[in-house]
Amino acid sequence: MEIAAIFLPILGSFIAGFFGRFIGDRGAQAVTCLGVCVSALLSIALFFDVALGGHARVIPLMTWIDSGDLKLDWAIKIDTLTSVMLIVVTVVSSMVHIYSVGYMSHDRSKQRFMAYLSLFTFMMLMLVTADNLVQMFFGWEGVGVASYLLIGFWYEKQSASGAAIKAFLVNRVGDFGFVLGIGLVFFLFGTVNFDVLFEKAPEMTELTYNFLGFQVNALTCACLLLFVGAMGKSAQLLLHTWLPDAMEGPTPVSALIHAATMVTAGVFMTARLSPLFEYAPDALAFVTVIGSLTALVAATIGMTQFDIKRVIAYSTMSQLGYMFFAAGVSAYSAAVFHLMTHAFFKALLFLGAGSVIHAMSDEQDMRKMGGIWRFIPVTYVMMWIGSLALAGVGIPGLFGFAGFYSKDLILEAAWGAHSGVGEFAYWMGVIAAFITAFYSWRLIIMTFHGKPRADHHTMEHVHESPLVMTLPLGVLAIGAAFAGFIGEEWFAGEEREHFWGEAIKVLSTHDSIAAAHHVELWVKMLPLVAAFSGIFFGYLFYMIKPDLPGKFVAAVRPLHQLFFRKYYFDEIYDAVFVKNAFRLGSFFWKRGDEQTIDAFGPDGVAAVTGKLAGLAGKLQTGYLYHYAFAMVIGLAAFVTWFWIGL
């Protein structure tokens, strides 16, 4: 069952990718959708068995590497954490697959798209079911490749292909850290197998090693390096610049990869490695700070953007920040909880945005939308549900949308950690929550309300999306509405220890989830207040007094510029890294390679080889007695050789 759940997507991808020509568009869509949907059903069954039944297990498939001390298996490790991820990945993926049938209906290479999507799903499943760091890295890179392929899916478009390369390169920086981390872990522990690793972790806390003359705590260092990998994949501050650009890919891709699954791989990794991180408090503090800064910075940028997908992308980044600082204060279960709820409502928002874009004849700029809610009521409702979930709206003690439970839990845990960074994170999170609610309603109002700003021609064509697109929206909306309500008890409530089992480890002194239930009332209420006031200001600025934004921006122009230009990260990186890298590369290419290495290396060797070959050819005169002579001389030489040798 586990094997089927994981390998059905790659089977579908294989069939659609290599035999797409024979089975046609319909066939490719059918086979990939079927594969992923069956996989999703199996995942749900697995969830009941593993998470609720408590049957965590490792299924070895085959030996991968057996070289010296390094022994690796291909194996499927399924515990609660994995099974939660399995559900998230396969359910969202299957919805996106189905949605894509409608969304990509005008595209020429449907088989390729479906094959990539399924390939991505498989790689993601490999990542979450890995039982060692290297297999995880395999999936990690695999999703990177799939992401690259999908961002650059419309490769004729210059910007798409540039964005794909950017995503890949920025991720490489993170991956480099990840690889170093794996190397360091292997060096310290002599294994990369999770189970063995976690057993040994407590003994390693005091271990230090000498790095460039500094005594560093080895475990902290390893965790930091691994976290650099997570920063790259999950678009945390400093390594986040690729995510907004990645919106060049088709919208279903943004929903699947850049909202629900791949970008959360970093969070998953941190949770998976919780037994390591728990013993590296300094690394955890770093994670908290980076996460909370990301949450705020991304929210402020999102507030100023006009591209509907970019707004949601920055929102994603901000929410990822929440997850990380949750992990940073040892509230891993809260992080994973938010990961799950976020996957549903963010995929919903993206697919909804896709539906809007579809309706608006591929227009993405919100300044050219407005006043279309009557024409696409289903999408409108869906976007509302998604936004309510994102903003974390709910009535305490009764019912709330998904984000209400998970986000509030994170903030309470941050406060409950009773540490400096925890409180810092709490305040950052509350401000970000306010901004989140604000830009969510800015998005809804700019897109759906007000006077139509699109041209006449586009407005005529505004139409509700077909059922094949709205149905997945509906399924995700159910998730966005109820996932928090249903999951709270398991993820964060009384049952959580039984639920998680061995999957997540929290030292008793770090148990911030328990502390979260005992924080002061105002700590609990403040996020809700922030959300409601964000919504209120959204209405005020864009519905009630539409001239207010302009005035406000004018009042704080420098700040707005900073936000609008995304803190100038791209410009700085371009000036510092990209330009210099090009200059250096050009130097190595012209001077180093062509004039030095090539001249003395390949080209020189080739020339000498040619000469030697000519010489060897000349030896072959064709005269019989030359040949005989050569034989006799050779013989005499050998005999003489022995003569001298003896």
Place this chain on the structure above:
Amino acid sequence: MTALPDFAPAIPEIVLAVASLALLLVGAFKGDGSTRLVSWLGTAALAVVLVLVWANTGDKALTFGGMFIADRFASFAKCLILIASGITLVISQDYLKLERMDRPEYAVLVLLATLGMLMLVSANDLMSLYLGLELMSLSLYVVAAFRRDAVKSSEAGLKYFVLGALGSGLYLYGASLVYGFTGTTSFTQIATTVGNGPSIGLIAGLVFVMASLAFKVSAVPFHMWTPDVYEGAPTSVTAFFAVAPKIAALCLMVRVLVGPFGPLVDQWQQVVVFISLASMILGSFAAVVQKNIKRLLAYSSIGHVGFALVGLASGTEEGVRGVLAYLAIYLFMNLGTFACVLAMKAGGRMVEDIKDLSGLSRTNPLMALCLAAFMFSMAGVPPLAGFFGKLYVFMAAVHAGLYALSIIGVLASVVAAYYYLRVVKIMYFDEPAEAFDRGQSGVIRFVMAASAVIIAIVIPLALQPMTHAAQAAAATLFLG
């Protein structure tokens, strides 16, 4: 009255001898029209003998007064030789007809040469070795000159003959020195005798014997005949030359050096190392400038012999295993390649320039694909079989501490890769030359495709059985 010798170990050879005599009679009575019949019957005979060898494989058995040995090593080598001979016989039929040399003696001579090879690898005595060598060589001289109307073919035959006579002379001289020192020609006794310490005369004899064997495997510096003979001889004969006699002579060399002269490993090792190095280097460099595909393959075979000798140079069981595995892989690579060369027919006649292959990928994609597979395999590109052959011999050399040999060998294979890949480049990236004639015989196409499949899929997947067989064969030489 002495009792009759035990014929059982030699049954395959006896059957082959009788079959070739019978076919000679068939050919003589039915005339030139029976060529095809004799060819097929000859192939059938080789197949039967192959089965017999297979069935006869077992523990060591001596017969004919200890002059003939049948063991797993011999069986392994014989299987390779019989496959090579049988397939070359089959794929040369059309060529023989086209070049008007379709006379039944051809098949008979191939059969007799094969018989000579079988006797060679089963030789356990300096005399039986010599007679096997002569039986093989004499048949080869004749088939090299078999296209008697062509000057090149006669020249090739004559060159080979004269130099071969010189080689035989060297062998006899060396053998007589060895005999003089040990007082015996039997390998078994030589082994026990030379163990007590070498003398200069014995070493000189050993060098002479090695020189003649090196001549037969065309190792540098006794290789000079190879390119001329390969180019001049009819292509079908070249195909035969390149595989079966090479395998036989190399196996013989292994048996002689590891068996009777095993105690002198310190002495012959340096010579083998030198020969191997020189062959690898020359084979790689000289081939670079060749324009004729047969000459190219001649140098390639010199290089391959060098690589195979790397295994022998290590002087260990692992090394011998490497040599055998290398030869098995070499067999299929070369048969396939020559099947392609035999299919190079344009405008009703054979062509053999490398540039005639230009753009083959467009005019004949199947053949181009097969040939590319062979070239990649010969260059030692994983995961094709040729890579594993090289891997085994170099691994053995490294384990035996021959680091310099391994390193230079790997570098030589890099140079060699250049000209193999050049063929691929010409086939795939150059403008198409005149397309080859359609309607190559099904047999040639089958051999081409089957060899390619074996090289690219079967051997890489079934390495284990092959190395096990080679291991078992190698082990028999070291048991004593």
Place this chain on the structure above:
Amino acid sequence: MIIQALAFYLFAAVTVLSGAMVITARNPVHSVLFLVLAFFSAAGLFLLIGAEFVAMILVIVYVGAVAVLFLFVVMMLDIDFAELRTGLLRYAPIGALVGIVLLIELVVALVSWKGASEATANLAVPTPPASTTQNAVAIGELIYTHYAYLFQAAGLVLLVAMIGAIALTLRQRPGVRRQKIANQNAVQPADVAEVRKVASRGGI
């Protein structure tokens, strides 16, 4: 004994000298004649060691058949050997050098010759005692029993030589009339001769 020694040195010297003359004589016919002389003296050497059968075979087969055949071939071919030799001197110095080096090495090897201790014992194994067996019988016993395998193999080698000679040289030329003995034997008088009554004093 003295005579035997003298005879040995005489034959040996003649063998070596005529061998040298075979390759140095200017006239090819002379070369073949020197070859015949070398065979004769070798036969003499065999006689001296009591191998009269081998000696006689040498004279009959090599002198009587092979050498005479050579002589015919050489006389029938019009080859200017002097011309063939012209290039040879160019390489004489280096050839001589290699030859001399090899020669010295081999001579020293022979001078310092030391057979293995088992050599004598090994040598004795296959040979029947010379005192009781005639050497024709001894040869027969060896090659038809102990060396039967080699004997058969040698037969195959000769067969290949024959096949080769025929395959490479025999060709059917059109217009050449061949003698067919079977046909000749099968001829009936009636086929070739016609009996006519001829009238006296009248032509046909």
